[in-house]
Amino acid sequence: MVLAALGAVAAYGQTGLTDSLELRGVKTESVTYKGRQAVRVTGDPGVKDGEALAILKGETFKDGAIELWISGEPTAGAGSGARGFVGVAFRVSPQGARYEAFYLRPTNGRADDQVRRNHSAQYISHPDHPWFQLRKDFPEKYESYVDLVPGEWTRVKVEVRGKQARLFVNGAQQPTLIVNDLFLGEEGGGVAFWLGPGTLAHFADLKVTRY
Template sequence: MRDHLYLTLAAGLTAVLLLPLHATAGQSFALDSTQGLQPHGVTVEAVTYQGRKAVRVLPAVAASEEPQAAKNGEGGGIVVLPATEFQDGTVELEVAGKPRAGAAGGARGFVGIAFRVAADPSKYECFYLRPTNGRADDQLRRNHSTQYISMPEYEWSRLRKETPGVYESYADLAPGEWTRIKVVVRGGKARLYVNDAPQPVLLVNDLKHGNGKGAVALWIGMGTEGYFSNLRLSN
């Protein structure tokens, strides 16, 4: 039986923090409302996408301004779920990502999940997808369909340069389509699963921030229009 995720809440704030997120048994977040969510470098809006209630996340600046506004090579930003404290366990959710209108040619619809987010929200671990790579005609691009990063020190570009092929892999993806992802974290190791596959598509045996803990957050990269729904946490 899946254990309940215990949320650390100050007395009297339980209703304020949980009800807007429609939490169920302290471990499920429908993500059909923006109330209580904490965006950093992005905007968030409650929408219906492909018949499903969700939140849409976009970079906080216009597409033409993103390259100049980005604080790092990833661009984009995160949306922190309040009162989540995650160290080891499982994160499951549905995501959909595609290049936003006006995005540069290198946009891939980068969308994913950040975990162990520190009090300084620029520091976190993350798995994300590049949906436009999943069915590309170029094999090398397909090999870059999923990615692990550890911000702010280990962007994708540094990991690819220093250890090519180790922190990214192939998965069958399509831009703009709902995709189920699951991240399993134990100590310094993490596994990424896509669309209920029995085997992980990406293994990380050396999480760069070690065995830390922190919040859970929705993540998008530069030039992305991202959608998120039905996030579940368990031990």
């Protein structure tokens, strides 16, 4: 449900938001989670990595800012490679076939292994540039460290202008991750909640500003 739409700003309340989402490989429910009205999102069994999306119906986004609170943690029984992958996809094409995204790996944020810490925040471009391909072809360029705690609320802001996107975490004045060469160029599209395999995700207080 849109609570306010003033000029180019739209703020989305949690009441009824689940009905405004187009689901791709996920299930959603409205819940109260750690003091916030939220949308809980879990992946369907067998959904492929990169194809779990809850797309906001009717939202068109090219340049602007996306702000929200997110939380991710591994589900009970998730494999050892689960990290609580949770994030935001933007410039999403119809049906979610193509998109850009920033996401977090919450269990990496305070890991004892420094290499894991360095992989706390990630940019991807679906479907042609998944994380493992980017890590192989461009080591360190599309990943960064940020302090994270699994299952806790994290404030996220994504700013997009032209072919540049910047990820801000927990109100920091400086971006955690900067991408100056978005692989999909300057295509417009939708906005979606994003999660990876073996993740229990929560999303709250979404605001979209179009420049």
